[in-house]
Amino acid sequence: MTHNAPLSPRPLHDLSGGGRPRVLTTAQLRAHGVSTAETNEQCRAGGPWQQLLPGVVLLHPGPPTSEERLHAVLMYAARERGSGVPAQPGASRPHAAAYPEVMITGLAALTLHGFSSTPPLPSLDAIDVLVPRLRRLRSTGCARIVRTPVLPDPEQVTGVPVAPVARALADAVAGLADAGIVRRLLTEAVRGSHCDPTAVVRELNQARLLSRPHVVDAVESLLAEGRARAEDRLYRMIAEYGLPDPVWNVDLRLPGGPYLGGLDAYWPDQAVAVELDTRAPRQDDDALWSEYARKREHLERLGITVVHVTPRKLRDSPEQQATVIRTALMASADREPAAYVVVLPR
Structure with a gap:
């Protein structure tokens, strides 16, 4: 048999041509009449x-493109499921x-999500692929x-199933020991509006990465960044939707009595308060929420209405939040x- 001899009674160009990656599994080749030999x-x-x-063939002699490597990795990971033959993408x-x-x-x-602080695909020695825990690979x-x-649930990016940003971040951080790189990745996730800080911290917590000191340091910076952005959105929302100006970042106390808590915005004449909920989901989340709930109940017993606002709601539905306030x-x-309270700058 020569290299130019036809290998299949059915042409391969319908799978490997048309600008698609020239990568097939051995099972797909057999389906096109190409024997294992x-x-x-x-x-x-x-x-x-x-x-x-293993089980994945590149149909040309040169180095694979980044797209071909991505599809090869996906084919390799998907081939063990069910019949072991992933269907070839097509029109x-x-x-x-x-x-x-x-x-x-x-x-x-x-x-693939567009991060600028990550290496380009050709420079990655290996491509991470997420699979079910019991997959034999x-x-x-x-x-x-x-x-x-x-x-x-995957997101489709250039025709490739990709993990959501928060999950991809956690998987990337799991393999990184450089605190600077971790901090840059987490910061870009927030500044680039790829995802909320709480979603990132939740994934890091589930991956049990919050015990690593360099990850904890990066998370603290991330939460500070996220809170600053949420505060800026709150300022702009109140201005853009014509709400009266509150007093910002204050502490409340009873006259001669105990400290009641800090608030992000407060309207003394109406006894209405806004509190940004920027809690990070961690192991002590229940205890922290109980503290929030106790403060809210105490203030409401004094006649003060407390509106809790999350960074995501400020980002996705500012008009609705303005209406609530x-x-x-x-x-x-x-x-x-409401009961008389002392308002002090925080």
């Missing part, structure tokens, strides 16, 4: 094909259906297996006067 012959040293990963079959229960994660996923070649008991201000005229 023929595949091995084509993949021999100096041959026209290459075995990029009538999106990539989402081709790679069930696998997705790109880690640094490669962040690069091992890391090999350019595929690094990351297991999880529960898969998140305006309603609370208007309703103050129908309530009994």
